[in-house]
Amino acid sequence: LFFILLFLVPLDLTYPLPSPLQLYGIGALAIVAIVFSFPLGVLLAIGRRSSLPVIRLFCTLYIELIRGVPLITVLFMMQIMLPLFVPGGESIDNVARAMVGFTIFTAAYIAENVRGGLQAIPRGQEEAARALGLNPLLTMGMIVLPQALRIVIPANVGQFISLFKDTSLVAVAGLLDLLGIARSVLAQSEFLGRQSEVLLFVALVYWVFAYSLTYVSRRLEEALGVGQR
Template identity: 55%
Template sequence: MQTKDLSFVRIELEPARPAPAGERGIGKWLRTNLFATPVDAVLTIMGLLIIAYVLPPIIRWAFIDAVWSGPNRTVCATVSQGGIQPDGWSGACWAFVNAKFQQFMYGRYTFSERWRVNLTAIMFVALLVPLLMPRVPKKTLNAIAFFVVFPIVAFFLLVGGAFGLAYVPTNLWGGLLVTMVLSFVGISVSLPLGILLALGRRSKLPVVKMLCVAFIETVRGVPLVTVLFMASVMLPLFMPAGMSFDRFARALVGVALFASAYMAEVVRGGLQAIPKGQYEGANSLGLSYWQSMGLIVLPQALKLVIPGIVNNFIGLFKDTSLVYIIGMFDLLGIVRQNFADANWASAQTPMSGLVFAGAVFWAFCFGMSRYSIYMERRLDTGHRR
């Protein structure tokens, strides 16, 4: 009697099958993210009710009843639907933003020379975008062009007084131009200087450590307004007779030093999180102090504190509005200054102007935040999920 051979050897791969209908599509996403548990369902429903209550009035104010153009504040005293209402009950007065947009961007920068600001902005974007894209080659040359060449070219373009360019004093600068210059200089200087201060604070040399600790704790112990006030008002009193610095330059130095002190503590936290074995491994390879820091320790430390670094950058970008206290007008300052214009003195213009400024600040801060999350995920190679 013969036994039937039931063995089976597959010689072809089983064709891929689509996921079950209940495990894909928008239904799966809703169940996973919004209705996974009864508590999630209740919170989702409450959130939708709040949005349904708040969103329609905002849309009506910002779009339906908004006034988009006009010669003065009189156009903002009416609404497109519902007839004439008292001043302050109308929609957004985007006509005010439209009329003052040039000032919001350039301040009082000479009108005929504003092409220089536009050219600087184009260069900034053209160099920054490839620097932020990991797959674009020649990162070293790109970084040198962005952090070394670009600031020099931008200085001569914006200030002028050389190469046939008319001189534009910094007291005419304002708006988004001042915000971007302060942020760029503060961010570019605070990170390398903060790294040096963090390394100095952890140094075994008593004098170096004492100086770094004194600087960091002194700067962190006072508000930025005090630093700006000292740089703008008090510093000239200690300068030799006949010697003075541009007020905008003093503000740049104050902002950069203030941000560096906070950046130093963020970087120091990353250095302390590195296991001692990494330092010992670098020493066993015969690397010098700077080689071990630059090749082994700092890359790991900076990767760990990316959220803190970007958080400092975001805070610095928003803190540029404090230069208003020393008579300089960044984006928020120039918006507030235009509230005093008699042609646009209306209850709707302040709200519209502040919303516009807030939207610009939010766009930049949100962009930095999302890029930070992207870099965290890209560099998270130490943990596999």
């Protein structure tokens, strides 16, 4: 649906078009952020419960710092500061900068969701695993973490849906988002007076993505027996 709307924009525009990565990368921005933020969030949640003070302090500071600032601030910081860490003065595409910003922002919220799931697991589970001879790493990876991730499926899916809708904020960083494409379509003479149809189509794109995630989440919960056992 995203690319259908994208192709509605004629190629003979009077203003410069964004780069192909900006056009087609926005459609995958949310997916990339979800794929990378989830494992990062899990590691942060485990690190915040670590017995090592340095790791626990680092994870706590990261989570609290990122959760304490708006997403738009993180996006601006990525646009300005990320190129400073690239050696050789090489440039990074704006879409890649936005992907990094969304990833580190979402990971902090995923970490808190997972930490809540870890705290919901009875301590007797860990004690039973240790009684069977499992070390702390195996106890976390095979006993505690799988149960915690199953508990927080609804919370994480809700965070992913929010992430997809927040991709509209990339417009402030000079990128073309879904609503920006809709405005470009409405600026064409062929689509004058069709504002309702175009905006309804944009709303449909957001709804289809959100409902798809909700449907997959519900089926996954049923398969894993969330709330049943």
